[in-house]
Amino acid sequence: MKENICTIPVNEVFEVHDGCPICRMRDIIEAKYIDYITGPAMMEPDIRIETNRAGFCERHFGMMLTCGRARLPVALTLESHLVDVREKMLGKKPDKKVLEAIEKLEHSCFVCEYIEPHLARAIETVCLSYKNEPEFRRLYESQPYICLSHYRMIIQCAKKPLGKEFDAFAEVTRRLVRKYADSLQEGIAQFRDAFDYRNAGKPMPAEARTSIESTIEFLTSRPAATRQAPETKTGENH
Numbered sequence: 001m002k003e004n005i006c007t008i009p010v011n012e013v014f015e016v017h018d019g020c021p022i023c024r025m026r027d028i029i030e031a032k033y034i035d036y037i038t039g040p041a042m043m044e045p046d047i048r049i050e051t052n053r054a055g056f057c058e059r060h061f062g063m064m065l066t067c068g069r070a071r072l073p074v075a076l077t078l079e080s081h082l083v084d085v086r087e088k089m090l091g092k093k094p095d096k097k098v099l100e101a102i103e104k105l106e107h108s109c110f111v112c113e114y115i116e117p118h119l120a121r122a123i124e125t126v127c128l129s130y131k132n133e134p135e136f137r138r139l140y141e142s143q144p145y146i147c148l149s150h151y152r153m154i155i156q157c158a159k160k161p162l163g164k165e166f167d168a169f170a171e172v173t174r175r176l177v178r179k180y181a182d183s184l185q186e187g188i189a190q191f192r193d194a195f196d197y198r199n200a201g202k203p204m205p206a207e208a209r210t211s212i213e214s215t216i217e218f219l220t221s222r223p224a225a226t227r228q229a230p231e232t233k234t235g236e237n238h
């Protein structure tokens with residue numbers, strides 16, 4: 001799917017100071033594409049060839065069912081995908097080639113493959129805005145944080161658009177990420193200390209209470225699946 005179905009309003013995304021801005025851009029691309037592929041687009045033969053080849057990861061199968069437009073396009077995609085799987089992977093004895101094909105399918109996803117280059121392009125726009133617009137530069141530098149894998153993507157995408165300013169930009173970005181990682185470390189330490197008998201009865205600081213979820217989100221780019229927030233008092237089973 002080469003067509004760009006999604007333009008990212010970069011300024012609007014960065015005006016919201018809540019979490020990683022690149023995660024928010026990724027969420028916009030992801031939601032629009034899930035909507036797109038669970039509509040009439042699924043009937044297009046060139047898309048079908050690609051969905052047969054790549055399949056979907058667990059997350060995106062789940063999103064197709066919970067956020068998609070309709071279930072029939074999903075059923076038709078699965079029907080055609082199963083034909084492919086039965087023929088290519090289960091139609092002959094499981095030699096090395098067959099096992100390699102199954103393994104390849106386990107690690108590929110039609111939606112993930114779409115997101116990656118489109119997000120990279122949106123990040124290039126971010127870098128150009130940083131270079132050319134002083135107002136955007138302030139917006140960028142005042143973000144609460146950038147998650148670890150989007151830090152990696154930004155640095156990888158920034159060389160070309162930033163040119164001579166790359167080193168300074170990379171350092172500003174590293175400091176932003178490092179500062180947040182430091183605060184996470186602090187929060188986790190406070191969480192740990194809350195279990196010390198000397199702190200028994202004292203309320204747990206707010207950052208400590210959310211530190212586990214915040215750290216998981218920073219490391220994985222996705223909110224942690226979690227139950228109720230833990231109790232705030234120490235001396236109890238957290």
Ligand SMILES: [Zn+2]
Pocket residue numbers: 020021022023024146147148149150221
């Ligand atoms: Zn992110």
Ligand SMILES: [Zn+2]
Pocket residue numbers: 056057058059060109110111112113
């Ligand atoms: Zn995926």
